[in-house]
Amino acid sequence: MLTELSIRDFAIIDEVSITFNEGLTVLTGETGAGKSIIIDAVQLLAGGRGSIDYVRHGAKKAEIEGLFTIDNKNHPIYHVGSQYGIEIPGEQLVLQRTITANGKSICRVNSKLVTLAILKEFGKKLIDIHSQxxxxxxxxxxxxxxxxxxxxxxxxxxxxxxxxxxxxxxxxxxxxxxxxxENEQEMAHRLDLLQFQMKELEQANLVPNEDDDLEEERTSLANYEKIHHALQDAYNALYGEQKGLEWLNQAQLALQDSSSYDPFIAQKAEEVSSNYFVLEELTYDLRNHIESLQYSPDRLNEIESRLNEINRLKKKYGATVNDILEYMAKIEEEIEEITNxxxxxxxxxxxxxxxxxxxxxxxxxxxxxxxxxxxxxxxxxxxxxxxxxxxxxxxxxxxxxxxxxxxxxxxxxxxxxxxxxxxxxxxxxxxTNTGEPLKPLNKVASGGELSRIMLVLKNIFAKHQGVTSVIFDEVDTGVSGRVAQAMAEKIFQISSDSQVLCITHLPQVAAMADTHKFIEKREGKNRTATIVSELPMEDQVEELSRMITGTELTDTAKEHGRELLDLASIFKKNKDKNNKKSRY
Incomplete structure (x- = not known):
């Protein structure tokens, strides 16, 4: 679910940070207070199209950041993260979107720069926004x-x-x-090209891993003097009078003389003796390798020439000799297919x-x-x-x-x-009416009917889509009375499977909220800013009363507001009881 939303210099929003909870969160406020602007910000966070018009006047850039918590280990977002090499540690994912005043858009997922298309891939697995x-x-x-x-x-x-x-x-x-x-002429041209390539590769007589072997031999020949000095110095340090092996032999003899008196000395004498023979064998190996070293300028030139030829072929056919040989096998097969x-x-x-x-x-x-x-x-x-x-x-x-x-x-x-x-x-x-023919969903004319149909589909598919946050932007427009109450109950039902954020002007929907956020505009320092606050119970009653009657808060309206909250509470309790019964 969307846990935290931070918005800075976006439209009329100066800076606001909103904490969201599970269940149903409603956002209410006067028209023009900035409710839909918040949804616009979320939409941009999910990969929506940006515009410099979103950047607050006088600001250099608009910044939006959202923290999502994903507690389902099988959520499809983990597959998307793996697909783009983005880790999701601690079940948390941060989406960031910046729009500069000159029109540039910068997108990040868990601090990693991504394209807008990739941000959209993440967004559509996390957020589903529906508006009228x-x-x-x-x-x-x-x-x-x-x-x-x-x-x-x-x-x-x-x-x-x-x-x-x-x-x-x-x-x-x-x-x-x-x-x-394809036509004969194209296939003939293709065959000529493949036969030319095959002839060139056959003449090269490449051997598997030849480039690696030659590079190793070239390095050895090019550094002959360093290699020879290193081997000789190591050999001289170990073999000869007053050298390493002789001193190690003296240590060995000293310990062996007293080994019968002390078990510790006996053990160490055996260890020193073992190491002596290992070093003696190593010394012989050093001597033999020194004697086998040969420096040949002609061989070095030969290797350089061969590597130049191989590198020329690499530019045309593959990054390594083995890749070139693979390509050679493929074109051989294709030549056979075209010929027959x-x-x-x-x-x-x-x-x-x-x-x-x-x-x-x-x-x-x-x-x-x-x-x-x-x-x-x-x-x-x-x-x-x-x-x-x-x-x-x-x-x-x-x-x-x-x-x-x-x-x-x-x-x-x-x-x-x-x-x-x-x-x-x-x-x-x-x-939607008796006697009317069936039509595609997008051909339904009535906005109120369309809203209800969408709620039905959302309710059924919410648990299957895996989307963590469903957002409704004034989907209750055009309904009232018992339909408004039914829509409120349906929206609440959807919130049992997904977090729901809902902008509404209906008191019936607002009363169903688990969390009620109030959006308002305030003026200060000759600027207008949007403020978001969470309403406690008594303030909820007043907001519901305002939604019922308009500007004047009468005692009757407040009573109706309390009654709506009580009815919503009863509905939630009954729903919870029914859900518990259905589990058994």
Missing amino acids: HETQSLMDPENHIELLDMYDPEPISKAKEEYTDLFNKLSSLKARYKKFS KDSHLSHLAQQINETAKDVYLEAKQLHDIRRKASESLMKAIHEELKELYLEKASFSISFDHKQNEQAIHDDDYMSIDLHKNGFDRIRFLIS
């Missing part, structure tokens, strides 16, 4: 298939993994077929046909699992819609597929277009 005027992921038909798969993940995950492996294999085979189906193009294409076509059958069968299995899951999901959504007084609404999941225009014949596995998720093309459809 924005089309979010749930509204985009491209995401509906992923949402359906998330709704019932266990039976589909294995089938999807098997399908993906086969689909990738099929895509690779098709790419190779296309490559070898017709038979190779025939073999590839057979492989594509056989693999396509297997891919289609896996896609069909995915389709059957999704069909079953869709029935359960539609039932769940209809139940949720009733709770929001959309009992006449009808929700459906549309399954479709696209024909493969390049198919040669009408077999199912060749005529249906396959994609990374199978052949299904899924859309969520809804009709």
Whole structure:
């Protein structure tokens, strides 16, 4: 969840630091106080598009920083961190965004500089922002298939993994077929190039690890004098009269003379004797190596010439000799394939046909699992819609597929277009009034209806999406009365699976808050600044009263405010009891 949010020199915000808690946090205040500006800051933190207009007038830059706590070890954010080499120690992640007055955007994740695209990858796993005027992921038909798969993940995950492996294999085979189906002139040019390269590499007569071996030999020859002096000095220090071995031998004899008198001396005499023979053997090795050393200027020149030739080839074919030899094996295979193009294409076509059958069968299995899951999901959504007084609404999941225009014949596995998720093309459809046809979600006209539909989908998918913080920016616009109360209860339900931050003008929603933040503008030093404060119980009553009546706080309004808080408290207790019962 979002634990801390720090904003500096952003729009009308001078500097503010906000602590957020689990559950439902509501943000209220007068229009223009800066509530939506705070959400804008969070959106930028999640990788949204920036602008110099966000930089506070007179400031050099706007800075936003958010601390997220992730206590679920299986949260997808850890995979994203691993993908980009960013550690997430202590279950904490810090996102930072800076926008300078000249338009530059600087992004960091746990103090590591990242691109805006990478920041967005982190942001979409942590934050889901929904406002009345924005089309979010749930509204985009491209995401509906992923949402359906998330709704019932266990039976589909294995089938999807098997399908993906086969689909990738099929895509690779098709790419190779296309490559070898290119026009004759291009293939002839390609063959000429490969044959030229092969001839050049064959003439080089490269040996595995040859570059490393030559570099080692060159270093030895180039430093012959240093190596010889070092070996000779070491040998002279150990061997000869009054040298190391002779003194060590004297120590050995001294200890052996008294070894029978003391166990300690006997032990040390044995150790010294053992070390003496080791050093004596080492001395012989030094002498033999000195005698084997030979300096050959001709051999050094020969090595330099060979390395120059190898380095020339490295610039063209690979970083090491072994890489070059690998490349040589690949082009040898490609030459054989081009030379025998017709038979190779025939073999590839057979492989594509056989693999396509297997891919289609896996896609069909995915389709059957999704069909079953869709029935359960539609039932769940209809139940949720009733709770929001959309009992006449009808929700459906549309399954479709696209024909493969390049198919040669009408077999199912060749005529249906396959994609990374199978052949299904899924859309969520809804009709909110009896007799009206089903339409895509983004075609629903009423803002109030759209808000309720979005809440239903959010409530169902919140636990499956893994998003730590769900943010609602005035999604309750256009509703009132019993619908407002139902939406308040639904928003609270979502907060049981994800942290929810909600900007609202409805007292029913505000009364449901676990934490109530009040946003206001204050003037000082000829500047306007946004202030955020957390309301205690009595101040909550006054804020709810203001939301009910407007500016004048009457005793009746205060009574209504207290009553809303009491009703919200009763609802929460009952909800908690029901949740406990459902666990047993």
